[in-house]
Amino acid sequence: KQEVTQIPAALSVPEGENLVLNCSFTDSAIYNLQWFRQDPGKGLTSLLLIQSSQREQTSGRLNASLDKSSGRSTLYIAASQPGDSATYLCAFNNDMRFGAGTRLTVKP
């Protein structure tokens, strides 16, 4: 089964900073990867889906990359805002298993 690790576990940055969240995985087989955000007390909201044949996907200030050779995906957030504060999680859509996520706090 896929094992997903997210580092760091928590991150606090000032507003406006660009930042990178990491998602490492053990199985580099051909699957699609999905990034989510979770606000406190809520369900998960889908941010980006990177298909196995893609290297990156962009949506607004978010850019996610997928490097199967290194077993890593990164989520880049440009010009962070306090509204970006949430927990960010990743999972492959063949088994949809999650790590603990990265808790992001963007300070005004």
Added chain:
Amino acid sequence: EAGVAQSPRYKIIEKRQSVAFWCNPISGHATLYWYQQILGQGPKLLIQFQNNGVVDDSQLPKDRFSAERLKGVDSTLKIQPAKLEDSAVYLCASSLGPGASTEAFFGQGTRLTVV
């Protein structure tokens, strides 16, 4: 398009009681997932259905947890009897099915407190 619907939103029960959660996935979604999320942790996959068949239930504590999806649409997750450590948020998600371009979508979850 309606999202994944879950009910109830909150439930408080005493230990050793039973409880059931309901999930209605997005219309046409063949794959359905149930997760348990304990405070401060990531969601833990309990069971995955493809239509009305079980794909993966390796992390479902089968001595007390059960789930069904009889007609391949909505699903129920049951706990009997509940323990204190079952206090968590139970999330349901659905997707069109395995394969390319299949995003998973989550419901708002049911927060269970066992006292």
